[in-house]
Amino acid sequence: MNIFTTYRDHVLAEVAALVAAGTLPEGIDTARVTVEPPRDPAHGDMATNAAMVLAKPAGLKPRDLAEPLAARLKAMTGVVEVDVAGPGFINMRLAPAIWLGCLRQCLRAGPAYGDSMIGNGRRVNVEFVSANPTGPMHVGHARGAVVGDALAGLLEKAGFRVTREYYVNDAGAQVDALARAVHARYRQALGRLSEDDIAGMLARKEIEYGGDYLVPVGRAIADDHGDELAEKPEDAWIGPVRDRAIAVMLDVIRDDLAALGVSFDVFTSERALVEAGKVDATLAWLEEQGLIYTGVLEPPKGKTPEDWEPRPQTLFRATDFGDDVDRPVRKSDGSWTYFAGDMAYHRDKVERGFDDLINVFGADHGGYVKRLQAVVKAVGGGKVALDVKLCQLVKLLDQGEPVKMSKRAGTFVTLRDVVDRVGKDVVRFIMLTRKNDATLDFDFAKVTEQSRDNPVWYVQYAHARACSVAGHAAALWPTRDLSPEALAAASVELLEAPEELELIRLLAGWPRLVESAAEAHEPHRVAYYLADVAGAFHGLWTKGKDDAELRFLLPDDEARSLARLALVQGVATVIASGLQIFGVQPVRELR
RNA sequence: GCGCCCGUAGCUCAGCUGGAUAGAGCGUCGGCCUCCGGAGCCGAAGGUCAGGGGUUCGAAUCCCUUCGGGCGCGCCA
Structure with a gap:
């Protein structure tokens, strides 16, 4: 039990008594009354702003209200000293026995001490990581993983029912690019391409992912399929290669996250949503609501893309729900945009009955939050809140010197590297020593140092x-x-x-x-x-x-x-x- | 050009959703520490909370504006 809320209740009871006595008007709003520890301990153990908040609606001066309220509080058991200070604060000092009672409570509760009921069983969905299944986790992902997992743990402690969820982007162009890269590795496994050939394809941008981690995936496909997929047109192989590649990558990701001590309750597949018709259903529903129309967007001012031309598009009325512009849901080839899938996904979350949604994203997704909040407002009827936590960059250092990272040179640091080097507990704690929207320095030397500033x-x-x-x-x-x-x-x-x-x-x-x-x-x-x-x-x-x-x-x-x-x-x-x-x-x- | 985030001590950062005289660590300076349960202790200096305006009993916190930094900005996810 939070002792400050206990005493807030006591204060409100005395306020009610003053209402009964006619000092305060009937029905006065006490929502803004707080009981908090004062900044300066010399002021006592607890301070309430009740007199300052309630004086105005009561037509009184704060101090004139504070005096009678203070007199009542002084009579309470456990309160040994009350005085009125500053602009109308009421400071209270509690008997040591009260605090000692808290200590006893702590000992009896053990690590469950601090468990709270404020969540009141509300269901919260925390979506985090949600990295494309195209490669191993790197350090940037680690921060989102830790922030999401710890936030989930915090909410559980506060009495919320939490679902940890990972959204798998397995339907777009990125996973097709993955499939192409894996196909090349497959042909390499069959001896039909050399490492130099692969390098050439990368240089010519015929494939996007060049990492060694795809080599075993290519080999696995060779083991399963022999050479039957090697020389066929892309249409014939991209499906099976992609599915296999995604499955392997997800295993890699799960392993990496497990090394960090992070696990999920639910993995939601974008592809499965599409195949279940949820995107179509969501768009149809929005259309019924009159929230979809065909229109032409203004080009962004000051930074018009070179190839800009006005063009009618299928748009979602995001501006009705606080966004800056309406957002396209369909590409010119007729397929859904990524956003359309996300609309269906968030509607799905709402339909699964969550009261609160939280998404943990990288800071580069900042431009995406308003439209997502607009979707949640639209599909949740305003009853479901979406909070997006944007995680800033992690700067890797060693003894103050930046750790050089380059994807091309293959020297980028994976999540696994970091965990192996300093241990998961150190990674987890350090990732939580800054607020999520501030950049964080992660210095290998410092985080393992035995000193006060670690x-x-x-x-x-x-x-x-x-x-x-x-x-x-x-x-x-x-x-x-x-x-x-x-x-x-x-x-x-x-x-x-x-x-x-x-x-x-x-x-x-x-x-x-x-x-x-x-x-x-x-x-x-x-x-x-x-x-x-x-x-x-x-x-x-x-x-x-x-x-x-x-x-x-x-x-x-x-x-x-x-x-x-x-x-x-x-x-x-x-x-x-x-x-x-x-x-x-x-x-x-x-x- | 627009939107979001950010700007707090020399440095790295807190600041409890609007509370009282804005805090901590490191660094600096001055002392202490020959023995206790290892990796120190006490004290001091250091601030126009980026600048300006507003809201009110009260602003680092909310609104407007200027400056400076980051991210993003129609069919990439």
Whole structure:
């Protein structure tokens, strides 16, 4: 339970009492009332803006409303101090017992601490990665994969029912290009083309994908089909070659993602949607709604394409739903555009009953979000929200120097390379240390360094230290039950140092952080919070070095030691809880 | 030309959806650290939140505008 919402409820109850007393008008809107930790801890444990928000509609001055409200809050159990400050804030200080109760709750809940009900079972579809099945994953994909997976984990913790989904673009020109490249490798496997021939085809742009990873695919086709597909016209071989190539590439992608610890609940095939007639059905439905028409688009101003000519097109009325222009759904050869398929796909998601849709895309798809949101508005009747998280570039560095990457030279870094080099947990955590729309530096040297400015290490080190304290305690008191449940029953009221209480308050803020991060769809907040917790814990640890009285374990004072161990265990619990969202394994010791 | 994202300390970045005196790490400067549970501790300096205007009790946060950077802009996915 988020203690801040608990106290918000208390504040609202007192507001209701003031309504009953006639101080406030009937039916006053309390939606904007908040209870939050104040920026400056000197102001107390919690602050509410109630008086400032409610004063105006009540025709009062904030401070005139704050006084009677503060008087009522002061009478509440657990509240030890209330004062009115600044423009009308009401600051409250809570009895230590309240915070200690949070710590006990944390220990009893274990890593489930922070679980929330705000999702209320709403169904959320998180679509991420969705890379074309034309090759192995590279680092750019890794960020989207981690952000999507962690966001999904965060939403699950907040009480949403989450589906992790991958949209397979297996119907367009890209996979035909893949098939052509594989066909060349197939002929190479049969000895009919040399490596130089392939290089020549690449140079002449007859094929688009030249990577070695297609060599075994070509060989597999040779094994299955012999030379029967080698000299036939493209029409005869492109189907089977493409299908086989896509299947192999998807296996590669699944393996790469598995190495990152990412898996999906659903893979949706674009081709399957087309073949099931869903694109036709969607367009027919939109036509019925009067949302499809034939028209001529204006050329984009200032940057007219050379070959621009006005031409009637089949268009979707995206501008009715907030987009800048209406969008074409059909190519001049009569086939559907990629967008038409995406319309059908998003309609399909809506029909599967999701309440919220989230797409994680690369930043280069920014120009695509308005039209997708327009589609979702149109097919969801305004009841389904689509949020698109755009992930910026990852800059790979080594000791501050850019890692040279070139597709042509074959030196581009794959997801697998990175995971093999630093481990999946490091990749996952680091990818979440920036908000998704900011570029991220990934420095091989830095992310494995043992130092304060490497957040993965810093957080893991805190967890390992906490486990180490527990180990020492077990050695000191071998017969004592030191399980978290037992520690929850310890005399935690012996925790009275300001630093200790500050850390407890920080841990007590975890449920609130989960909720706000989930609502904002911002998993990176968890990373910063964990670094804060680690920092506070390391600080406390260090104090014990200067002052033996502040050490966690005092061999002569078992009761106090157990209380402090409870706090240490709380730190470990919250870190484990946060890392679980990230899909990162908390370590018990550093290697 | 239009749309979206971004601009916060010397550097890298937070800033809880509009709250109080804008924070952290690194770096810099000044001290401490010969022994505790390894990879440090305390303190200081450092800001026109890119500039300007607006909304209101209150703006880094919302609106307008200028400047600067990134991405995108009819049948590529």
